[in-house]
Amino acid sequence: MQNRYESAAEFRAELRRFLRHSENVARENGMTPRQHLLLLQIGGAENGTTTVSALVETLALTQSAVTELVQRAEAAGLVQRAASPSDGRVTHLTLSADGERRLRAVYDALGPERTHLRAVMDALDEA
Numbered sequence: 053m054q055n056r057y058e059s060a061a062e063f064r065a066e067l068r069r070f071l072r073h074s075e076n077v078a079r080e081n082g083m084t085p086r087q088h089l090l091l092l093q094i095g096g097a098e099n100g101t102t103t104v105s106a107l108v109e110t111l112a113l114t115q116s117a118v119t120e121l122v123q124r125a126e127a128a129g130l131v132q133r134a135a136s137p138s139d140g141r142v143t144h145l146t147l148s149a150d151g152e153r154r155l156r157a158v159y160d161a162l163g164p165e166r167t168h169l170r171a172v173m174d175a176l177d178e179a
Contacts, residue, residue, distance in 0.1 A: 059176045066172045070165050077161045081154045087125050091155040094131060094145050101144045130154065 078088035093110045094102050102110075107118045122145060125131045130151035136142035147155065 063172050063176045066169055070162075070169050073165055074158070074162055077158050081157045081161075083130070083154055083158070086121055087128070087130060088155070088158055090121055090125055091130060091147060091151050092159075095147055095152065095155050101146045103142055103144060105142075107145070125151070 074088065075085040078085050081088075083091070089111060090107065093107055094100065097106065104115065104118050104122060107113075107122070108115050111118060111121075113121070122131060122133075126133060129148055132146050132148050134144045134146070136144055
């Protein structure tokens with residue numbers, strides 16, 4: 053009989069391997085791991101645009117940490133800001149062409165790992 057924690061332990065180990073690999077692939081594509089997460093949240097947002105406030109929620113970081121991350125990503129040419137036409141206090145963030153290119157490269161490179169992690173998750177559900 054399988055130890056009741058074996059599937060959960062295997063899933064946790066595989067998840068950590070996936071995260072470590074995604075960090076390395078992000079670096080190979082000229083981004084920090086946090087920049088990759090930022091770009092992923094912006095690219096994955098509805099219509100490919102989001103705000104700092106929304107990123108605070110999805111990244112689970114403080115407002116100041118997200119603001120600094122966005123500033124650095126903008127300086128690196130990865131994201132663009134645009135003032136909201138309806139609310140001057142709000143700034144919308146989108147990916148620049150270079151940000152989109154780098155995010156796509158990381159996303160494509162991680163395809164096999166996402167498939168593997170999905171299989172591990174399915175096995176966890178069956179346990």
